Amino acid sequence: xxxxxxTRALLAAGSLLLASGAQAHPHGWIDLSVTxxxxxxxxxxxxxxIWRMDPFxxxxxxDELRNVADATFEEGxxxxxxxxxxxxxxxxxxxxxxxxxxxxxxxxxxxYTTYERDSRLVxxxxxxxxxxxxxxxxxxxxxxxxxxxxxxxxHEEQDGAPAESALTLAxxxxxxxxxxxxxxxxxxxxxxxxxxxxxxQGEPELGRYFAETGHIDCSES
Numbered sequence: 001x002x003x004x005x006x007t008r009a010l011l012a013a014g015s016l017l018l019a020s021g022a023q024a025h026p027h028g029w030i031d032l033s034v035t036x037x038x039x040x041x042x043x044x045x046x047x048x049x050i051w052r053m054d055p056f057x058x059x060x061x062x063d064e065l066r067n068v069a070d071a072t073f074e075e076g077x078x079x080x081x082x083x084x085x086x087x088x089x090x091x092x093x094x095x096x097x098x099x100x101x102x103x104x105x106x107x108x109x110x111x112y113t114t115y116e117r118d119s120r121l122v123x124x125x126x127x128x129x130x131x132x133x134x135x136x137x138x139x140x141x142x143x144x145x146x147x148x149x150x151x152x153x154x155h156e157e158q159d160g161a162p163a164e165s166a167l168t169l170a171x172x173x174x175x176x177x178x179x180x181x182x183x184x185x186x187x188x189x190x191x192x193x194x195x196x197x198x199x200x201q202g203e204p205e206l207g208r209y210f211a212e213t214g215h216i217d218c219s220e221s
């Protein structure tokens with residue numbers, strides 16, 4: 001496989017996305033599912049995430065990958081997955097997490113895969129915690145968002161609300177309450193985002209005002 005040819009294809013896909021007719025932020029979106037993984041001691045060890053890229057961006061990427069002469073489509077997807085992991089590492093994969101209000105340190109992604117399903121680009125990966133943390137008697141919260149709000153990240157929906165399957169707890173038998181709280185941004189921030197052009201940047205961490213919050217409450221367990 002010619003790495004440079006594949007890289008050019010992926011860059012071209014990104015350029016096409018930037019050249020789309022959309023003006024206001026966000027310019028694309030990710031449908032998200034999260035599984036909070038625990039060990040046999042009931043400690044949280046990782047956030048397993050599935051990102052489904054929006055249909056328009058998926059179409060652009062697939063078209064570019066299928067037109068690389070000396071690389072298969074599957075090779076292109078593999079390289080794309082590595083590029084996503086490498087590019088998002090410094091941003092902690094858009095993920096912030098807290099236990100009882102205290103921020104949690106995150107590790108590095110080593111397990112990931114990229115594939116096509118139902119004409120959507122899907123990126124699946126496991127984001128470990130730097131150290132396992134006990135859930136019993138505690139409340140875990142997380143947000144997953146692009147700080148620039150160029151891309152909107154929302155949990156998978158059902159009937160206009162986050163689906164129950166969008167946040168699950170795996171490997172722990174403790175009775176905990178799970179839920180996703182939708183964002184309720186100030187109307188002025190919504191207007192600010194709407195007025196941003198493709199090359200503009202809003203205030204730092206603009207995306208957090210539009211971020212949904214997943215929570216697992218085991219404080220009553």
